[in-house]
Amino acid sequence: MIAWREPLLDRRRAAPARRSTAWIDGQPTLKDVTDDVMRPLVTWPGAAWWWSFAAAASALAIGVAAVTYEIATGIGTWGLNKTVGWAFDITNFVFWVGIGHAGTLISAILLLLRQQWRTAISRSAEAMTIFAVMCAAMFPLIHMGRPWLAFWVMPYPNSRGPLWVNFRSPLLWDVFAINTYLTISLVFWYVGMIPDFATLRDRATSPLRRAIYSIVSLGWNGSAQTWSRYEMASTLLAGLATPLVISVHTIVSMDFATSVLPGWHTTIFPPYFVAGAVFSGFAMVLTLLIIVRSVMQLEHYITLRHLDAMAKIMLLTGSIVGLAYATEFYSAWYGHNVYERAVFAGRLTGPYAWGFFIMVGCNACAPQLLWWSRIRQSVAALFVLSILVNVGMWFERFIIIVTSLHHSFLPSTWTMYRPSVIEVATLVGSFGLFFTCFLLFVRFLPMIAMWEVKALAARREGAR
Amino acid sequence: MTKRDIVVGRFHEEPTLIEAVRAIRACGLRIADVYSPYPVHRLDDALGIERSRLPLVTLAGGACGLVAGLALELYTSVVDWPMNVGGKPDASLLAFVPIAFELTILGAGLATAAGLLLRSRLAPFRAATVIDRAATDDTFAVVVNCRDTALDRRLVEQMMLNYGAATVESRAVLR
Numbered sequence: 001m002i003a004w005r006e007p008l009l010d011r012r013r014a015a016p017a018r019r020s021t022a023w024i025d026g027q028p029t030l031k032d033v034t035d036d037v038m039r040p041l042v043t044w045p046g047a048a049w050w051w052s053f054a055a056a057a058s059a060l061a062i063g064v065a066a067v068t069y070e071i072a073t074g075i076g077t078w079g080l081n082k083t084v085g086w087a088f089d090i091t092n093f094v095f096w097v098g099i100g101h102a103g104t105l106i107s108a109i110l111l112l113l114r115q116q117w118r119t120a121i122s123r124s125a126e127a128m129t130i131f132a133v134m135c136a137a138m139f140p141l142i143h144m145g146r147p148w149l150a151f152w153v154m155p156y157p158n159s160r161g162p163l164w165v166n167f168r169s170p171l172l173w174d175v176f177a178i179n180t181y182l183t184i185s186l187v188f189w190y191v192g193m194i195p196d197f198a199t200l201r202d203r204a205t206s207p208l209r210r211a212i213y214s215i216v217s218l219g220w221n222g223s224a225q226t227w228s229r230y231e232m233a234s235t236l237l238a239g240l241a242t243p244l245v246i247s248v249h250t251i252v253s254m255d256f257a258t259s260v261l262p263g264w265h266t267t268i269f270p271p272y273f274v275a276g277a278v279f280s281g282f283a284m285v286l287t288l289l290i291i292v293r294s295v296m297q298l299e300h301y302i303t304l305r306h307l308d309a310m311a312k313i314m315l316l317t318g319s320i321v322g323l324a325y326a327t328e329f330y331s332a333w334y335g336h337n338v339y340e341r342a343v344f345a346g347r348l349t350g351p352y353a354w355g356f357f358i359m360v361g362c363n364a365c366a367p368q369l370l371w372w373s374r375i376r377q378s379v380a381a382l383f384v385l386s387i388l389v390n391v392g393m394w395f396e397r398f399i400i401i402v403t404s405l406h407h408s409f410l411p412s413t414w415t416m417y418r419p420s421v422i423e424v425a426t427l428v429g430s431f432g433l434f435f436t437c438f439l440l441f442v443r444f445l446p447m448i449a450m451w452e453v454k455a456l457a458a459r460r461e462g463a464r
Numbered sequence: 465m466t467k468r469d470i471v472v473g474r475f476h477e478e479p480t481l482i483e484a485v486r487a488i489r490a491c492g493l494r495i496a497d498v499y500s501p502y503p504v505h506r507l508d509d510a511l512g513i514e515r516s517r518l519p520l521v522t523l524a525g526g527a528c529g530l531v532a533g534l535a536l537e538l539y540t541s542v543v544d545w546p547m548n549v550g551g552k553p554d555a556s557l558l559a560f561v562p563i564a565f566e567l568t569i570l571g572a573g574l575a576t577a578a579g580l581l582l583r584s585r586l587a588p589f590r591a592a593t594v595i596d597r598a599a600t601d602d603t604f605a606v607v608v609n610c611r612d613t614a615l616d617r618r619l620v621e622q623m624m625l626n627y628g629a630a631t632v633e634s635r636a637v638l639r
Contacts, residue, residue: 029602030501030601030602031601031602034601034602155536155540161545162544162545163545164540164541164544164545164547165540166547166549167537167540167541167556167559167560167563168541168549168550168552168556168559168560169549170562172563173562173563173566176562176563176566176567177562177566180566180567180569180570183570183573183574184569184570184573187573187574187577188573191577191580194586195501195502195600198592198600199501199600199601201592201600202594202597202598202599202600202601203597203600203601214589214591214592215588215589216588217592218581218586218587218588218590219585219586219587219590219591219592219593220586220592220600221499221592221593221594221595221599221600222499222500222501222599222600223497223498223499224497224498224499224500224504224507224508224511224513225497225513225584226584226586227500227502227503227504227507228503228508228513228516229516229518229580229583229584230503230580230584231503232515232516232518232519233516233518233576233577233579233580236518236519236522236572236576237573237576237577240522240526240569240572240573240576241573243565243569244566244569244573247562247565247566247569251562254562450501451501451502451503452502454501454502454602455502455503455504458478458502
């Protein structure tokens, strides 16, 4: 471990601190980039990785046990009741879908905007998107109670009529949105990795690795003609992913907004949800990358300036979310709708007010600290803030869903919701699934897009 | 398996590579291909690579997705089994927009990826014609097919060296 860290430090020392435009610390050659990115793949992981993996896999095991029990027994094992029919599961669903959004934002929107800092973090952010969408998709699936009939949500000719699905339902829009999102994200991610697989193939020492990388690199050889076409395809996919990612959380918000429930039935929901999704996603990217850059020793590729840039996006989206909270309250007051007013008064003073204040404190207030560059440059502060935002954004969805449902129009239906142990265990399990997948990813796939970082490194060399 | 004779020039610097490619082509020599570890933007221009027509494939895929999506929604909800859901019209076009949109994106995205892979002949289990293993690492390899030129291969080698190639090599590869 120490042996190879030395030259890296030397390289950094040799390079004068180049502020603003440089997104790589030091001046690694193209070969250095390959070596540094490949290192986690070819060396035996350290204790930090194993401990993290053990923790994540244990959490996953808890989740598997909880879900197995729930499927075998029924969703009566959850704390849901007739009034609050959506609670933990849909909160988790929206939370995880939101996490995914930062990945697409980084890989697609920032690509179209020619933001060079995205190159070092795009691969891991895309991976995060895919794992988060997997976690998200799990919740509606188990909420069905009989997940083995999940294929009924797809429109296929069947022997029941054929009885088709209801295309006017936002829940069905969700099915299509999430599946399209997962598919396109997977395609984008995989296509992005083909050149790196070829690099790994050409440098693999063991025959097994070479065979595997040969298959997955699809015969890539780096020909200029192919590169030209490849760049075109990347731009096109980015252009497609951009409206897609906005549509996905818009549609998720319509699950709520198209209903008549006070607190849900508002036109602000789509932009509010999309901003919240990007906000929570960037918080998760920060959490992951702060850990990974130090565990995998990639600090000179994922630099403090990357963290700073992500913190700025968090500040922006966090402020949008704060504005949306204020707007919701303002419209409830200004709209003179007693039900709407009651729900919002309930959020402030009702039995779930503690959750509301966690949400406002973590999402609207805490990120305001990011106006100070000292905070943005402190890894520890950013880590704490990113965790707070993750917590806050989870509570945001919980508050939106539960406070609107538990006190709606009919006082005789008013009730409280408390999660059961099984629900909490399922949430823990989804984190387990997410982190297990992510840890396997950093171990088996190149977590930094080598070819993109090389282009960046070479451009800097050319500019010198 | 037929083989072809090639001359490979290896370059380590991007600017030298671009200069060399321009100069070699200016001499009337045809460059079969250039292999690089990352996309070199000015290379398209220097090599005279035409702009890819992949956007047309994307457009076609998107159009297919859109038509298929709308057709599915209208056929099932209007023609095959109209159902009264909350008194909404059978052809609730506005409500059909999200799914039609998602399927447009899906069609366009899959078509783009498929177009890229098919046109570039990338497929699983396809053996790569690796000219130089370092070309996916840190080296740019310029390849000239011997049959494309009447010049002696040593002359081609010398030309590449003159234009800044780090090393040159003549060999036969599978086509």
